[in-house]
Amino acid sequence: DGGITQSPKYLFRKEGQNVTLSCEQNLNHDAMYWYRQDPGQGLRLIYYSQIVNDFQKGDIAEGYSVSREKKESFPLTVTSAQKNPTAFYLCASSILTGGIQPQHFGDGTRLSIL
Amino acid sequence: EDQVTQSPEALRLQEGESSSLNCSYTVSGLRGLFWYRQDPGKGPEFLFTLYSAGEEKEKERLKATLTKKESFLHITAPKPEDSATYLCAVQAEGIQGAQKLVFGQGTRLTINP
Numbered sequence: 001d002g003g004i005t006q007s008p009k010y011l012f013r014k015e016g017q018n019v020t021l022s023c024e025q026n027l028n029h030d031a032m033y034w035y036r037q038d039p040g041q042g043l044r045l046i047y048y049s050q051i052v053n054d055f056q057k058g059d060i061a062e063g064y065s066v067s068r069e070k071k072e073s074f075p076l077t078v079t080s081a082q083k084n085p086t087a088f089y090l091c092a093s094s095i096l097t098g099g100i101q102p103q104h105f106g107d108g109t110r111l112s113i114l
Numbered sequence: 115e116d117q118v119t120q121s122p123e124a125l126r127l128q129e130g131e132s133s134s135l136n137c138s139y140t141v142s143g144l145r146g147l148f149w150y151r152q153d154p155g156k157g158p159e160f161l162f163t164l165y166s167a168g169e170e171k172e173k174e175r176l177k178a179t180l181t182k183k184e185s186f187l188h189i190t191a192p193k194p195e196d197s198a199t200y201l202c203a204v205q206a207e208g209i210q211g212a213q214k215l216v217f218g219q220g221t222r223l224t225i226n227p
Contacts, residue, residue: 004157031213042118042217043158043201058214090157094213100146100165100205103213105157 002027004106006091011111013078013085021076021109023091030096032074033103036060037088046089049074050096078111086113116141116206120218127192127225135187135200135221143207147185148215149178150201158201192225199223 004025013019025032031050035043045058049068063082068074074093078085088110092103119138127133139147146165150158162171164180171178175196177188187200199222203215 006157040123040219042219043203043215044217045214048214092157100163100213102148102160102163103215104160105150107157108155110155 004091004093004104006089006106006109008109009107011109012114013111014114016080018077018079019111021078021089021091021111023074023076023106024072025074025091025093025106026072027093027095027104028071029093029104030071031094032068033092033094034058034064034066034074034076035090035092037090037108043090046076085111087111116204116216118202118204118216118218120200120202120221122221123219124222125224127189127223129193129225129227130191132188132190132192134189135223137185137187137202137218138183139185139202139204139216140183141204141206141216145205145207147180148203148205149185149187150203152199152201152220154199161200189223192223194225194227197223197225 007022033048034046047066049055065077090108091106094103095101117140121136149161152158162178167182175190179186199220201220202218205213
């Protein structure tokens with residue numbers, strides 16, 4: 001079955017540590033996105049990528065980094081510069097042709113601080 | 115600034131009791147409005163896309179409608195399995211290529227048997 005796989009489901013970070021969240025899709029979608037979800041707030045865009053080896057900052061990119069070396073993969077690194085990293089992180093993908101298309105989401109990674 | 119506001123924040127209904135969820139938006143030209151369902155600990159699941167005022171989409175007990183300022187998600191004779199958080203998102207004009215969506219904070223719906 002085609003879909004978006006995020007791993008791990010739960011992740012714990014120590015102070016001063018960088019952690020990387022994985023996102024893989026087998027939908028052959030062009031674009032991929034990372035969102036952060038906090039209780040009582042809407043999803044906020046961290047980074048997005050339309051094509052391999054290119055990505056753009058979203059609304060809350062500070063303290064995060066990404067790469068897009070393969071079409072299928074868009075890992076997110078939460079760096080030690082992100083002072084409030086505890087949140088539910090969601091990866092999404094979409095096609096970019098055929099008009100306005102919905103984004104499809106993975107099942108998220110919950111990041112907590114030790 | 116583009117904004118999306120959903121109301122109510124939470125809604126509790128009895129099984130079979132129909133109601134509506136509201137999504138109000140202010141954007142500089144709407145390209146599309148999306149409804150998603152999110153279960154606890156899961157990612158959002160796509161439900162509908164609406165493109166222009168007057169448009170309606172239906173799926174089982176759900177019907178989404180769109181006006182120039184808001185969208186409604188009508189739930190007819192809901193069942194306990196309809197319990198979830200429902201998210202609304204808009205895509206504004208002026209953004210080419212990848213979609214930059216603006217999300218509302220969601221409505222948490224609980225259907226009691």
